[in-house]
Amino acid sequence: MNEDISNKLPENSDELTGKKNNEIKKKFIRYIIAFALITVALYITLKDIDFYKLWQYIKNADYFWVIISIPIMIFSHWVRAMRWQTMLKPVAPKSSVWNLFSAVMIGYAANNILPRGGELLRPYVYARREKSSYSTAFATIVVERFIDIIILALMFGGVFFFFREQIKQALPNLHAEKFLIPVGIVILVLILSFWPPFVRFGLKKIIRPLSQKFYEKLSGIFDRFLLGFTIIRKPGQYLRLTIESLSIWLLYTIPMYLMFFSFSFDTKYGMGFDDAIFLIVISGIAFTVAPVPGALGIFHFFIQATLNKVYGINIEEALAYATVNHTVGYLVQTIIGGLFFLRENVKNIEKNDKEIQKEIIPPPEQN
Numbered sequence: 001m002n003e004d005i006s007n008k009l010p011e012n013s014d015e016l017t018g019k020k021n022n023e024i025k026k027k028f029i030r031y032i033i034a035f036a037l038i039t040v041a042l043y044i045t046l047k048d049i050d051f052y053k054l055w056q057y058i059k060n061a062d063y064f065w066v067i068i069s070i071p072i073m074i075f076s077h078w079v080r081a082m083r084w085q086t087m088l089k090p091v092a093p094k095s096s097v098w099n100l101f102s103a104v105m106i107g108y109a110a111n112n113i114l115p116r117g118g119e120l121l122r123p124y125v126y127a128r129r130e131k132s133s134y135s136t137a138f139a140t141i142v143v144e145r146f147i148d149i150i151i152l153a154l155m156f157g158g159v160f161f162f163f164r165e166q167i168k169q170a171l172p173n174l175h176a177e178k179f180l181i182p183v184g185i186v187i188l189v190l191i192l193s194f195w196p197p198f199v200r201f202g203l204k205k206i207i208r209p210l211s212q213k214f215y216e217k218l219s220g221i222f223d224r225f226l227l228g229f230t231i232i233r234k235p236g237q238y239l240r241l242t243i244e245s246l247s248i249w250l251l252y253t254i255p256m257y258l259m260f261f262s263f264s265f266d267t268k269y270g271m272g273f274d275d276a277i278f279l280i281v282i283s284g285i286a287f288t289v290a291p292v293p294g295a296l297g298i299f300h301f302f303i304q305a306t307l308n309k310v311y312g313i314n315i316e317e318a319l320a321y322a323t324v325n326h327t328v329g330y331l332v333q334t335i336i337g338g339l340f341f342l343r344e345n346v347k348n349i350e351k352n353d354k355e356i357q358k359e360i361i362p363p364p365e366q367n
Helices: 002-046 051-059 063-088 097-111 117-130 134-162 164-170 176-194 196-207 212-227 235-262 273-289 298-311 315-344 349-360
Strands: none
Touching (some): 051 315, 063 134, 134 273, 196 212, 235 315, 273 298
16 A cells, blocks of 8 residues: 555656646746837837937926825825725625735735736735635625726726827727727626626536536635625625725826926926826726736836827937836835735745635545
8 A cells, every 4th residue: 555655656746846847837938928028118119219318307307296196106005905895895894904905015016026916916915814715805806807997998988089089199009809808807707796607507517527526616616706796786885986996096197197297298288187097098008908017118108109199299208207107106016015015924925826726726636
């Protein structure tokens, strides 16, 4: 019997090593792709830039307005934590907004270092702190993204009506198919929220015949995951959720507007709050489509192109605005998120991933 066990160990060890190597390869490929996209975006953005002029615009900006923008940025993240608390209320009524704010900032900091890394880390930090289900917390993140996409789509529709020709100039290659993924997410959310029998039917007919244990594991995960969508089926929370969601986007827009004064866009180009709304929609698209940390390069390209092609601002001044705007937001998120990271004592990301996977990925069946 001992011989049988010892004979199986190397096989299991090789299997685990193979899986680990595959994970490393996948991560390596993702990083290479992200690096390539950043390189291409930065090349397109910087290829015609006069760096002396760029530096002069950055150096001579009025940073009083930048400093004023920082607490507003932080408050926007606090309101996001409040909205998350609202979404969690049906399943976790005693969630601390402070703990949620901590998880939000850690998630943002992770996104600034690893592409989409914060989407996994944020619910983990919350679940760890509140001793709650990771699957349920992650489901609320999906709902949150759904709400943000809906608002962004509505804002895009609004600015498209008022700035139709300008958007075509700034984004000449924007096609309807770019929104297929967000539409797919919306459909998935609706299926999970309103037609859970459809999902249960699929699990029962497809997964159960293959493995009873796997079926039971997935059914348990789905039950916890479905809890995160409870908010959509609670009409009483709609008003509060709507106010909080609109407040988040308003607070995102205000710093964009205040930084107009840093570069005198208000006097030189007559830019006002409506133009800030236009830019926040463009930046929202950039962050949505960018599979790179912190939308680095992609954000700069989108904002520079918009300011240059729509408002006639020279490329150095446009890039200076984009650079200051992005750098301030990036540093605020990374520094505060890093401090909360230390507070949460999340020392070993690999260990965290393994703990998360225990809940998400079922163990192999024992023969």
